[in-house]
Amino acid sequence: MEEATLLNTLKEYFGYDSFRPLQKKVIDSVFAGKDNLVIMPTGGGKSICYQLPAILLPEITLVISPLIALMKDQVDGLTANGVPAAYLNSSQQEADRQAIFQKIDKKELKLLYVAPESLQFIDKVLTEGKISLIAIDEAHCISSWGHDFRPAYTQLGYLKNRFPSTPVIALTATADKATRSDIAQQLNIPKAKKHVASFDRKNLSLEVRPGIKRFEQIANFVKNRKKESGIVYCLSRKTTEEVAAKLKAKGFKAEAYHAGLNHEDRITIQDEFINDEKQIICATVAFGMGIDKSNIRWVIHYNMPKNLEGYYQEIGRAGRDGLPSDTLLFHSYADVVQLQRFASNAANEEVQLAKLDRMKQYSEALTCRRKILLNYFGELKQEDCGNCDICQNPPAFFDGTVIAQKALSCIFRLKGSEPISTIIDVLRGSQNEAVLSKNYQKLPTYGVGKDISWHHWQQYIIQLINIGYAEVAFHKNNHLQLTKAAKNVLFEGEKVRLAEVPDRKTVQEENKGSLKKKDNSLFEKLRQLRLKIAKEEEIPAYLIFNDATLKEMEKERPMTDDEFLQINGVGRQKMQDYGYRFIKEIIAFSKEKREQKPAKKGNTHKITEELYKEGLSVEEIAKKRNLANTTIFSHLLKLYKDGENIDLHQFVSKADLEAIKKAKKDLDNPGSLKTYFEHFEEAIGYETLKVALRILEKEE
Structure with a gap:
């Protein structure tokens, strides 16, 4: 097919002037009559790889897709672009199906979407000569090595046997090496040309935190993002509703989305989110497939996903417009136990458990997180990304x-x-x-x-x-x-x-102090100033200065015009527009720090208690008193035992507390902390065990 024709079609029907990386290669291969396997991350433009050829090919293109909602979105989008398309599924009336068959006979359709379970409806209608292309969307569903195995997909191998001369294109956003090979074998396209796009989404920041006081952390995360769209992914329907209700109570435009809602409610919520009428969706993992919303600015995982493929696909729904976007993952021992339970007795239980283990390792990693993700998908990277929590706070x-x-x-x-x-x-x-x-x-x-x-x-x-x-x-x-x-x-x-x-105790102490440690930082003050200016000028905050520029300001502390101009991201115009206000904030912050007198040294519990009541974290108290975190922690445990008003629950999640409570009953002779430590296979650290046992001791 001539390049001019392809570019004209791309512009006329999809509005783009040029192809994205790989799209042109895939389309050329389709027109050459070859089978293709396309691995292209969410937002990479997979659909065009078969939709554009479908417009130019003489006969109809058959598209196998797993979800009715996904098919409907695709067909609506194509219809809006002037491309004749339709979908068939079991919920339709017979008259609706017959009307579609008539359109096929008259060659009035270019694409027909069908769920794998509904293939029998078209069996008698389609003959080999009437199909120009077969597209298998979400192709990882065919593989038991994949992250979302669907038995109905396993029958699709017969399509190549029945239409041997028709090219097949299989597409997925995420598949590791084993899954890619399995897809090709099961679809009977072993010689398919493999096209693997880069998985590197540089605009997504990656952060992982322990699952302690999750809602408080989420509320803090979104409080300065009220005009930004985001998704909170949860494991259960109940959690989506609880989190959405709490966010609503704090004034956020949030809704829960899960399979338990009726179809009309799901469509309404989805549309409100797409049209920016609702800012936050608290959803189970079904939400997002086929959602073409480019300005989702953040994705939070309230619970740990069951594998890296699902995690990558879900965070990939943020920042599809290429602008900086944030992702935050909470992890906990309780999530791992729950996911292990889900995996038990599955047909591919061993694979699911191994992939869950890799997900857990990612959560606990000491290595650049982006490097882990890219290496997992076979895109080997040696350099660190600089845009994840590990790179920004590297270990020794x-x-x-x-x-x-x-x-x-x-x-x-x-x-x-x-x-x-x-x-x-x-x-x-x-x-x-x-x-x-x-x-x-x-x-x-x-x-x-x-x-x-x-x-x-x-x-x-x-x-x-x-x-x-x-x-x-x-x-x-x-x-x-x-x-x-x-x-x-x-x-x-x-x-x-x-x-x-690091020792597990050290990690836990750092985590406990992390919830509050940045609240009064210079970075936070500069971020607040940026938000204030953004509201005044009614422009997005990132257009003033991005976070990397604010971080450099925090580090370098520029206090003159010349020093301010040396900061990356500060040009002459921005210096003139905003320099005075940012320099003023930096000078004020530095003066405030100089005036703060160091706390008197002492080893009494009462000094610790006073500082705790002022709202300081364990880490902040330790730093102020020049004592070890463990010493401050022991003070709090003693104060709690003595009946002082100390909230030990903030240091242990509900799930971990329940798990330890159960272990206390189940273990014949609990004995030392080491017994508990080994019982939980070192997944719950000593400090958490001390806290939980002290709470349980008082309850008893």
Whole structure:
């Protein structure tokens, strides 16, 4: 097909002057009659890859799509663009179906959308000569290795057998290597040309926080975003309604969205969100498929998703216009337990549990989060992104080259045929059945890592997976295998930086202090000033200065015009428009800090109590008193025991408290904290256990 014709069609029906990366290659391949597998992230323009050819091809294009709502949105969009399209599903009347069949006979339709369950309706009507193209949307649904397996999709392989000369195009936003291969095999298109777009959405910031006092954190997150659209994803219908009700009570335009609502209500809520009449949707994961809203500015996961594919697809609904957008994920031990329960007894239980484990590892990572996501989808990146919480608050690193070489060499010696647990056992020289029965004690790497604990080896190997030197083969019993990048470490002398694995107590102390520590920062004050100016001028806040520029102001503290001009993102015009007000705020903040007198040293519980009542966090009190966080924590525990008004519940989630309460009953002889620690497989730290047990002790 001539390029001029393609560009004219693109402009006339879709309004674009040029193709996005990969779209033109896919479309050319379709016109060449080849089968294609397209992996293109949400917002990347997958639909055009088959919709544009459908307009120019002589016969009808058949589109298999999983959801009625998704089909309706697509057909409505095409119809609005002047493209004749229709959809068939089981809810339609027979007369409606016959009217569509008549249009097909008269060649009045270009695209026909059908759910896989409704294929029998078109069986008698369509013959080989009447189909120019078959498109399988959300193609990951066919694979049990995929994140959203649907049994009805498994029958679709017959389409290629029935129409061997008709090109098939399979499309999905997210699929790892195993899933891609499985899609091609099951659809009987093993030689399909694979097109994989970049998964790198640089405009999305990535942040993960512990799931403690989630609603308070969400309310704080959205309070300065009242005019921005966002989605809060929850695991249950009940949670969507609870969060939406609390947000409404605080004055936000929020609604719950889930499958329990009737069809009319779902459509109304969806339309209100698309038209900016409602700012926040609290939804289960079904919401968002096919929602073409480009200005969603943030996505929050109230609960942890069940895998990285789903997580990536859901955060991908933010910032489709390319502007800076935020994502926030809460994680907790209780979420993991709940998701494990959901996965149990599923046909692909082992795969689901392994993918959940990778999701958990992402949540607890010490490595650049974007790098983890990209490496997971096979897009290996060596450099850090600078736009995630790990990059902005990096852990301490050390030269971990020797550790990496030992681990990667062990994976190599085991020929990529063992899971992480066996690899660690070999490295540590364990003499258990898994090692001795296969003579692994004779390997050169046996026992080379005796000096490193099991937990630390686990964390280091997870880092190596996250960085991209190894990968989990989900379709091969979750065995660890080397990637191409590993040879650079093993044979080319490439250095590896590993993050120091912190004690769990340290991590928890930092998390507990994090809720309040930024409230009075210079960055927050500059952000408030930016919001005030934005409201005055009625323009988006990011057009004044973006967050990166404010961060640099916080770091550099410019107090003259010349210094202010040196900040990245500050031009002459912005200096003239806003410089005076921002410099004034920086000078005022610096003066306030100088005037603050350091607190007197002391080790009494009463000084801690006074500071606690002033609203300071554990971390802030420790810093002010020049004491360890653990010392301040012990003060609060004693004060609570003595009957003082200390809210220990803020340091432990309801779910963790319930889990510990149950464990206290179930364990025959709870004994020490270590018993509980081991019972929860180290997932709940010592400080949380101390708090929970102190609360339960008082309740009893």
